[in-house]
Amino acid sequence: MDSLMLASELAKRPVVTLDGEAVAEIKDTVFDGAAGQITGFTLNGRGLLAGPLKQSLPWSSVHALGRHAVMIPGREALAEPAAVVASGEAAHGAVPGAKVLTEEGVEAGSVLDVVVAPDGRVVGFRISATEAFVHREHGRNGVFVPRGEALAVSGRALVLPSGASHFVADDLPSFTTQVEIFAARAADTGPRGADAGTAAEGKEHL
Structure with a gap:
């Protein structure tokens, strides 16, 4: 990538x-x-x-x-x-400062920035991270989490899918690898991703 x-x-x-x-x-x-x-x-x-x-x-x-x-x-x-x-x-996009939640309702932090690829795709977000979302070895001042079909913005909250915490990174170089792994995993679980998209109907997917 x-x-x-x-x-x-x-x-x-x-x-x-x-x-x-x-x-x-x-x-x-x-x-x-x-x-x-x-x-x-x-x-x-x-x-x-x-x-x-x-x-x-x-x-x-x-x-x-x-x-x-x-x-x-x-x-x-x-x-x-x-x-x-x-x-x-x-008309809509990821808003810095938006609250970040997991599908289980755990507060993960808030949006700090948007990560984009040279082709203009939004591939992830830089978020502040709570201890409830990431392990202590990750920087709480900001971690990167990949975008997926089940990542949605509902109102002012970014909702992360289950397992998103396994693909976080502390810097952009290592995040590139996590994005590739996350994309490969999503491709292998296509039907599940489709179900997640249905569950998030009415939300803006980023």
Whole structure:
């Protein structure tokens, strides 16, 4: 799996055309909660005195989400703000600060950040962790937990499936491995995942 990154790290990342022109920088990342995918970005201008732009960047217009820049084909990739912010699909996403619970009703902590892959998928979350959720050898200031079909947001609470605590990691490099293991496990238990999705009907899956 390619390098994972935190959504918070995308803020202020330059938006650069394939011709090398820096045309904007990322302000906020907007997510499609149902699909677990970046929908697009709101933008700021470049420079110390630049403020919010009256343009946005739809994910469909992104050429590459890189470690140091978001690449686009050209200025024509930018769109009206409504193309990202006001779209129905972009209305919801994982909210930092949302409470995290397990399916058994145990409080696990709260959302600190969202973990995304270079293809725009939401693959997990960085959460604060209670002792009731993780073993003491894990950092309570923040652990990473993978996204799955049974991970849902109901109101302001992120609900984790049974066994999620077995796939936590303390840093992004080790979390990459956990995401791969979690995905393989989910593929092997497809019917069970479908049942979990039915049980979570009415919730926004991330």
